Amino acid sequence: MTPGILLIFDMDGVLVDVTDSYRQAIIQTVRHFAGFPITNSLIQDFKNQGGWNDDWALTFHIIHESGVDVGYDTVVRQFQKFFRGENGYDGLIQNERWIAKPGLFDRLSRSHRLSVFTGRLHEEAEVTLNRYAPGVFRPVIGTDDVSEPKPSPAGINRIRAGLPLKRVIYVGDTVDDARCAQAAKVSFIGVAGPQTPRRAETVQALEHLGAMAVIESINDIEAML
Numbered sequence: 729m730t731p732g733i734l735l736i737f738d739m740d741g742v743l744v745d746v747t748d749s750y751r752q753a754i755i756q757t758v759r760h761f762a763g764f765p766i767t768n769s770l771i772q773d774f775k776n777q778g779g780w781n782d783d784w785a786l787t788f789h790i791i792h793e794s795g796v797d798v799g800y801d802t803v804v805r806q807f808q809k810f811f812r813g814e815n816g817y818d819g820l821i822q823n824e825r826w827i828a829k830p831g832l833f834d835r836l837s838r839s840h841r842l843s844v845f846t847g848r849l850h851e852e853a854e855v856t857l858n859r860y861a862p863g864v865f866r867p868v869i870g871t872d873d874v875s876e877p878k879p880s881p882a883g884i885n886r887i888r889a890g891l892p893l894k895r896v897i898y899v900g901d902t903v904d905d906a907r908c909a910q911a912a913k914v915s916f917i918g919v920a921g922p923q924t925p926r927r928a929e930t931v932q933a934l935e936h937l938g939a940m941a942v943i944e945s946i947n948d949i950e951a952m953l
């Protein structure tokens with residue numbers, strides 16, 4: 729039997745379709761403070777540049793660049809109000825869509841170890857993982873669990889440190905994810921869904937950063953292993 733692979737997954741855009749949740753929270757928060765609409769393509773342009781993995785920082789940047797003088801904390805509070813809603817669960821977070829088809833992680837976990845390194849806060853990652861795939865991913869590392877966010881390899885290194893598996897693949901959808909894998913010296917599989925704005929550019933950017941493959945969905949991953 730071949731030794732298993734340590735598969736580390738990014739969450740947003742990989743395990744979860746966030747078009748109507750996080751990405752929508754960026755759009756609504758910009759409109760709230762700056763008064764104008766932005767498109768999903770604009771958000772994708774920033775993601776493809778790299779350095780904009782953090783949705784709060786990106787939202788603040790767009791508002792600030794438009795000339796509106798509002799503090800970072802105020803922007804984050806409003807973003808979270810849209811995203812989490814009044815009681816923490818009834819905001820845009822409700823619109824998340826779990827991408828994996830039933831059985832995928834059961835099959836993968838028979839031969840491989842599954843883990844998560846996400847730019848989400850640990851608690852926001854757990855809310856979603858407990859809802860759709862409780863107990864499947866160990867450990868789960870959020871952005872507040874490490875000293876440096878992506879593209880720093882801190883999260884990947886922390887997961888690897890506790891496990892003996894030699895072969896490691898990080899699965900992500902952004903330029904920062906690919907850079908994170910490069911910095912950690914592990915393999916990278918890119919995900920670019922058919923609906924990704926600027927899909928061709930995104931695929932090219934991920935390949936340029938060393939992706940061993942770019943797949944349309946996490947449901948296609950088994951053929952790559």
Ligand SMILES: [Mg+2]
Pocket residue numbers: 738739740741742900901902
């Ligand atoms: Mg992502």
